């Protein structure tokens with residue numbers, strides 16, 4: 001059946017504007033058929049001036065399934081994703097057991113299809129069991145549906161092992177997605193050294209991140225593999241990536257909403273909702289990330305959605321796990337606090353959440369044009385709300401953005417021509 005969306009303002013990537021026009025898609029093939037006025041359709045979705053963006057894509061989320069489902073399950077994770085306007089997410093393998101076998105990859109893809117909400121692209125382990133030693137079977141994992149490889153949650157500490165991984169990934173044409181952290185530098189630290197001093201905690205020296213990025217861009221240069229750097233958070237990291245790109249090294253990078261919006265100066269007390277890895281860094285680091293995102297050094301936005309239970313996060317920062325939830329607040333936070341004040345153009349945010357991740361990782365979607373997959377995030381940019389954990393679809397409540405005012409409410413999300421989220425729908429469990 002041909003379905004038409006009327007009354008919306010469609011995102012036009014070329015002009016970077018919203019345009020009052022219609023779009024028609026086929027809900028059987030799941031593809032966009034045409035844009036413009038007077039399109040024939042058998043069904044009409046009537047909007048009231050909402051913005052229609054390409055479905056958002058998040059290349060870094062933790063769905064905690066299998067094994068850690070007290071924090072999140074595949075069901076609640078993909079519902080939270082859909083509620084955030086995301087039609088595709090890539091999930092990290094630091095589950096229990098870690099995603100290091102083709103069966104675990106295929107299971108996630110299959111189960112997500114059955115749930116029928118956001119599409120899930122598993123990222124499989126670089127090393128077996130994320131133990132940092134024996135390499136996983138990339139070919140088999142890729143064949144099962146892995147979109148890339150990462151030991152996220154930890155960096156691969158052994159440079160020689162990482163070099164072997166790069167050689168194999170180059171052969172396969174798959175990206176190495178790195179959590180950059182030299183643990184001999186970060187040690188047992190939990191926050192930026194300034195916050196550590198204020199609160200009597202252990203600090204994470206900021207060079208723990210850039211030191212490993214420097215190692216890996218050199219390995220990527222020599223091996224020719226695609227290196228993708230997760231959650232970049234410091235000024236020297238941005239400088240190293242900028243240098244590597246200028247040199248022609250195949251490196252891409254992501255930045256999170258929290259590292260663009262918050263710095264360690266905002267941490268007022270020992271509250272584990274503010275504990276994340278890499279940590280909130282200095283104001284100077286935050287500004288460098290913003291600049292890096294604006295000039296394209298940092299390619300894409302990723303949430304690093306990392307749910308934990310309220311009990312885990314009720315602990316002191318010294319012992320609570322690292323991580324913040326982000327799927328349901330990402331777009332609105334960026335829109336309200338970067339776009340509306342004029343700091344970042346809307347087009348850069350949308351590109352960082354749609355077309356760029358699609359292009360970098362060879363995914364469907366990411367643009368609104370005939371023949372593209374009918375993936376849409378439908379957003380009321382005028383509507384405002386206050387961030388309230390009780391309204392979340394994720395099981396996680398761990399965010400430092402509780403009570404922040406935001407503009408931009410996701411009204412509905414469509415993936416491959418199917419409505420996968422409607423504001424106010426019931427929670428899955």
Ligand SMILES: NC(=O)N[C@@H](CC(=O)O)C(=O)O
Pocket residue numbers: 062094152153154179275276277278304306307321322323324
């Ligand atoms: N980012 C975090 O603070 N935590 C992540 C791990 C990670 O992405 O490094 C987690 O799995 O909880």
Ligand SMILES: [Zn+2]
Pocket residue numbers: 152153154179230231277278
């Ligand atoms: Zn990480």
